[in-house]
Amino acid sequence: MRKLFILLGDPVAHSRSPAIHARAFTLLGVDAAYAPCRVPADDLERAVDGLRALAVDGFNVTVPHKTAVAQLVDRLHLGATRIGAVNCVARDGEALVGHNTDAPGLVRALRSRRIDPSGRAVVVGAGGSARAAAFALAEHAQGLTILNRTLDRARSLAQSVEAAGTRAQSAALDSPEARRALQEATLVVHCTTVGLEDDRLPFDPALLAPGAAVADLAYRGATGETALIRAIRQRGLAAADGIDVLVHQAIASLEIWLSRPRLDELAPALREAALA
Numbered sequence: 143m144r145k146l147f148i149l150l151g152d153p154v155a156h157s158r159s160p161a162i163h164a165r166a167f168t169l170l171g172v173d174a175a176y177a178p179c180r181v182p183a184d185d186l187e188r189a190v191d192g193l194r195a196l197a198v199d200g201f202n203v204t205v206p207h208k209t210a211v212a213q214l215v216d217r218l219h220l221g222a223t224r225i226g227a228v229n230c231v232a233r234d235g236e237a238l239v240g241h242n243t244d245a246p247g248l249v250r251a252l253r254s255r256r257i258d259p260s261g262r263a264v265v266v267g268a269g270g271s272a273r274a275a276a277f278a279l280a281e282h283a284q285g286l287t288i289l290n291r292t293l294d295r296a297r298s299l300a301q302s303v304e305a306a307g308t309r310a311q312s313a314a315l316d317s318p319e320a321r322r323a324l325q326e327a328t329l330v331v332h333c334t335t336v337g338l339e340d341d342r343l344p345f346d347p348a349l350l351a352p353g354a355a356v357a358d359l360a361y362r363g364a365t366g367e368t369a370l371i372r373a374i375r376q377r378g379l380a381a382a383d384g385i386d387v388l389v390h391q392a393i394a395s396l397e398i399w400l401s402r403p404r405l406d407e408l409a410p411a412l413r414e415a416a417l418a
Contacts, residue, residue: 144173145172146196151180151205155178155180157178166405197233200399206270208227208229221241221245228270241398244271249278250406254390254409257357258355263285264286267334271333291314293314300312311323321349330350332357337362347377355380356381390406393412
């Protein structure tokens with residue numbers, strides 16, 4: 143019987159995930175379909191109930207639902223419990239199990255671009271993707287700072303990371319403290335939607351020191367490059383773009399859904415599919 147996987151989010155029309163998973167299923171010889179579904183926040187609970195009733199094999203979750211869906215599944219994998227956000231749901235019998243593949247996907251994407259996550263890291267944003275990035279980097283970085291337009295949300299995420307045993311600082315994105323953190327960073331991970339639909343910049347790339355690196359979870363256009371990633375690469379700095387991160391997150395999801403570990407060798411072909 144053909145397997146069915148779904149993407150829940152708002153918006154989803156821009157998503158390259160359907161192309162990525164279609165190519166993966168072909169390469170792996172799996173008879174499956176992957177469909178994006180736009181679901182407003184007010185309809186999320188009904189949408190999850192519908193997927194449960196339809197007995198779908200699994201689904202991904204994107205903005206703005208990653209934290210909310212963690213309350214709607216039957217149980218959480220350890221990583222998702224720690225992070226408090228879910229982007230991948232798998233079926234285990236009748237139960238829906240929430241996982242977080244954003245965190246391992248980010249680390250894999252960084253390593254694929256030979257970017258070392260062990261220095262002074264900055265996370266820009268405080269939503270579900272930022273939570274995954276912060277907890278992923280907390281396992282590697284020597285220092286971690288959370289920057290967000292709303293200071294309370296940045297502080298809340300930093301406190302969550304500290305509660306898990308890693309020291310973290312926070313600052314408002316337009317503050318002198320944020321400017322200093324960006325100047326001292328060896329790695330910046332951008333986790334907001336700024337740049338997803340236009341050429342706005344979430345921060346001034348000129349602040350970054352020579353040798354710094356950037357990962358942007360947003361992607362745009364035929365190349366996948368946001369204005370931020372273009373500016374970073376024009377400076378000659380290392381960068382992992384949103385397609386890199388999306389591909390490795392997708393691979394981690396596939397490994398869970400299909401019980402087939404070590405699928406990283408698919409990454410070049412899946413990136414090609416995303417940009418086709």
